[in-house]
Amino acid sequence: MSRSPNAPTMHLWAFLQGIGHYPSGWRHAGADPAGVFTMDYYARVGRLVEKGRFDAIVFGDQLQSRGVRGRTPEHLAMPTLDPMALLSAISSVTSHVGLVNTLSTTYWSPEGLAERFATMDRISGGRAGWNIVTTAHPETAPNFGEDDLPEKSLRYKMAAQTVTEAQAIWRERNAELGTSPQARPVFVQAGQSADGRDFAASIAEAIFCSAPTMEEGIAFRNDMRARVAAAGRDPDAVKIMPGLSFILAETEAAAIAKDQAILDLADETLCIEYLSESLNCDLTQFDVNAPIPIDAIVAQTSLPKADIARALEKPAAIGLSLGKFAAGYVRTPRGHNVFRGTAPQLANMMIQWVEAGACDGFTLQPAYMPGELEIFVEEVVPILQAAGALRTDYPGSTLRESMGLPRWPADMAA
């Protein structure tokens, strides 16, 4: 594996919501779908990720159950348990891996979330991170007594306000109880829109994004580094961590066949249910063999209607049936890069991306869990380490140290 001697080493995160990245991943022989309700599963995953010298485990989160118009899907793996609880329990059985909890600034009070992260940081010995999100799903509002979400730009204003108030609470608590190991959680953000990017540039220390190609990764990282510098911050103190899903096998052909086999597990019901969730419209009412019923979908969805219409324009124009479109849609879950090939090929690609400035590391999204993550740790990690592209031991015990961030966040100075 060729690698420039002065190239930076890469950071690895594991994004572990649910039972894997692929909606049909739970049906794979190497998946443990019942395990996600047991401590044994999380202990196993925590140890695995630490063995791979990952910076952190990240759990995504929502504040609504799946189920458009009250129709709970039957073929999708759910529900997902509260990530705070999963990460705190994992911290109890690990010693180095960071724990990034997703928490909404739209439906949490500054007091509640500040207390939660302060305790996570203390009890984990300085390994807490906060994936700062605004809630964008309209079905969340009724779970908090409201009819509608706050409007988007207001949500970002609320987010900035909430972070500022939480910072004040942490400073106060640190003065009162002694500074927690990291003073506050590491700030992570994932916004892709202009509002989201500016918010990230102002506070994030790591950014989770989708970058389907190396070129898109380079463009995003350059854009973010410019925004971070414009906000008066050091671009090197912000790590860009695009999502990367992967299917590994002994040969490239075998990986492609394995990928197809997992996709084949996505039966028609699953595909329609998955697309229904993404479009926020119950598609089970329509004929799968008929053209995509754009007008009906746009009329029924509670997501921004213009966005939905735009997303459906192209597949409808080429004459895809609803069933065909749904079957294709599960192939690229959430628009992330999906690699299919051998372990050396994946290691090589990861090294190239980092050297090209497309990212500072990767947020790995195994297609199914925990089997595919085990393969990565057993086969890809040693190649990366032998090439000097991945550390062989942790530099310290806090998440800030693992990420190569300044020891103390500047905003926490008294």
Add this chain to the structure above:
Amino acid sequence: MTRSFLFSASIGDSALADPAYAAQILPLAEAAGVDLLMLGRHDSLPYDPQVIAAWAAPRLSRMGVVPVVSSRIAHPFHVARSLSAIDYLSGGLLGWCPVAQGGSAAQLADLVRATRALWDGWDEDCLIIDKESGRYLDTTRIRPSNYVGTHYKVRGPVNAMRPKQGHPLLICDAASPFAVPGVDVVIAAEGQAFPAAARRLLRLEGEPDVASLTARFEAGEMDGVHIDLANPRAQLPALGEAFAALTRGRPAGGTLRERLGLPLAKSIAQEEIA
């Protein structure tokens, strides 16, 4: 079935968020025969007890953990999710003690009702997880709660599984009372009235008079004791010794509800759904 003496203790000290300290205290409490370790107190919450409870979950063998949940900052949707997860991670060893922290008792009761309503949106046998047929859930067993109370309005369904125990054990501290049916354990001081509950614990102050406590337990005057620990490291071994005769030979294993003989009342679950 013979009655089991119940031993509950609380820790309200901020030091419990220090992992080295907490790692010492949990086994000391287990060894002392504590049944319910309450994290926080109605008047002292220097950390987030739900985080500590989750951290403690993989370290428990038989002892229950009881995070104090304050309606000052809690929301039923968040509470229902976090307690569901901790109940699974601990293998069903979770209780919770809602407190008002200066808020109203009516709001506190509403928090409990709303949280239970969210849990009851999921039936206990809703998971199918059949890789062969591709069916993951029996969706006829999941429903929105559409809860509308005096303080909270929560639609659901919550994106969390019904807790392993159905509902975690519900503990009421008479110092911060709330009126809902189906309270499992109540804690009250000498001379204070016991709100209705399946088990009644006497809050002790000072050195326990074991002979007198044993007589009162045998007379059915109360079902056990609760102690607010000021110095857990020193007190736990001493209390364990003092109560050894009362706590010896009690059943072990299973969930907290199973071990303490406190099944979730079916009428409560039905009432909450209706």
